[in-house]
Amino acid sequence: MLLVFTTDKFKIMNISVRNFPILIGCNGKIVLILLLFFEDYLINTGERKAPNTWKTYGYSMYDFFTYLEYKGLKWDETPLPGHQSVIAGYRNSALMEIGNKAKTVDQRITLIVIFYRWAYRNGLISKLSSEISTIIDEETQNKSDHRHHGGHGRSAMQNLLSNAPDEPIAVLSLNSIALIIDLMKRGLINNTHTLMFCLGLECGLRSEEIITFPEKYIIDTSHIPKHQKRINVKLDPKDMRTKGSKSRIVPIPVTLMNKMWQYSRGARNAFVEHNNEYAPKSLFVTRDGNTFSKSALYKACINIGSKVGAHSNPHILRHSFATYWLLAAPPQLRQTALLKLTAVLGHNSISTTEIYLHLLDQISNETMSTYQSLVSQLFEE
Numbered sequence: 001m002l003l004v005f006t007t008d009k010f011k012i013m014n015i016s017v018r019n020f021p022i023l024i025g026c027n028g029k030i031v032l033i034l035l036l037f038f039e040d041y042l043i044n045t046g047e048r049k050a051p052n053t054w055k056t057y058g059y060s061m062y063d064f065f066t067y068l069e070y071k072g073l074k075w076d077e078t079p080l081p082g083h084q085s086v087i088a089g090y091r092n093s094a095l096m097e098i099g100n101k102a103k104t105v106d107q108r109i110t111l112i113v114i115f116y117r118w119a120y121r122n123g124l125i126s127k128l129s130s131e132i133s134t135i136i137d138e139e140t141q142n143k144s145d146h147r148h149h150g151g152h153g154r155s156a157m158q159n160l161l162s163n164a165p166d167e168p169i170a171v172l173s174l175n176s177i178a179l180i181i182d183l184m185k186r187g188l189i190n191n192t193h194t195l196m197f198c199l200g201l202e203c204g205l206r207s208e209e210i211i212t213f214p215e216k217y218i219i220d221t222s223h224i225p226k227h228q229k230r231i232n233v234k235l236d237p238k239d240m241r242t243k244g245s246k247s248r249i250v251p252i253p254v255t256l257m258n259k260m261w262q263y264s265r266g267a268r269n270a271f272v273e274h275n276n277e278y279a280p281k282s283l284f285v286t287r288d289g290n291t292f293s294k295s296a297l298y299k300a301c302i303n304i305g306s307k308v309g310a311h312s313n314p315h316i317l318r319h320s321f322a323t324y325w326l327l328a329a330p331p332q333l334r335q336t337a338l339l340k341l342t343a344v345l346g347h348n349s350i351s352t353t354e355i356y357l358h359l360l361d362q363i364s365n366e367t368m369s370t371y372q373s374l375v376s377q378l379f380e381e
Helices: 032-044 051-071 086-098 102-121 128-144 154-158 174-185 191-203 207-211 252-263 267-272 294-306 314-327 331-345 352-357 363-379
Strands: 002-005 020-025 230-235 249-253
Touching: 002 051, 020 032, 020 051, 020 128, 032 051, 032 352, 051 086, 051 102, 086 128, 086 154, 086 294, 128 154, 154 191, 154 294, 154 331, 154 363, 174 191, 174 294, 174 314, 191 207, 191 252, 191 314, 207 294, 207 314, 249 252, 249 331, 294 314, 314 331, 331 352
Parallel strands: none
Antiparallel strands: 002 020, 230 249
């Protein structure tokens, strides 16, 4: 089984489609059923999925079909009564044989269920497994019962998922952050890496947003009033990659903006001069004048964390930003802060942002006051 992603030259109905996942079987032929599914699910549905997430969908179905190929199973075999379904078999194999994380397996199973329901709805299979049939039956029953809200098919779906407890969100401790900032101030960390790290930690940007952050967003802060701590910057998907390909406003510390201004006028110009082919639109460039890759950013973040004995990557920086944003807000203003954070992170629902309240529930009032003081010192400077 082989998974490839398309370039801009690939077109569907004369529209260029980048990162569209295509699976190729061991016989060298395209897995047509998945081509049709992805075309409908990723492109034709009313709520089109963001192209920068398509690779995740591709890897999910690639993993499932690789399992089927390895086990000699067919995706459209009619399930026998009393026998384990291919979805349950995949779940058990992914968890116990491969050792994948439960959260990853559950996300993939959710997409696999959507795939089977799509195939059944379009007449491509004549019968569904008992698990999926039960999910549909529950949905139908719950939709007709006004006492049920938002949990359609939930218990049946839970039976199909791993039922493993959610893993706690990883964040950098304030002590680790203080040590890292000290190293940065002493010039012991690469300046470009420092700025990318801070853009994740102090603004909550995702890895793709950091590496594609445009130089044209950088401004001279000399005219900014001294009492102003942050500058609102609009992230536009026309200029860069953004979460969900949507625009949003992100407050950037004036101190960080000033450092990025100095970088853009100094080191960046020197690096770009080494590249005679083109001048990247992105702010951050490598020593040879090229745009950073996601893997290079991850490596830089991991190396910075390792200097103080901490595990760090762009996801952890984003989680840390969100957690300490809420932590810095007084309890009576926390709901307002949560709403603002939802917009800053680009979440579609406040329920997604509420996961960052997990740490706050475990902190005493006395410790909370100390944390708020430290957060102010570290992030407001």
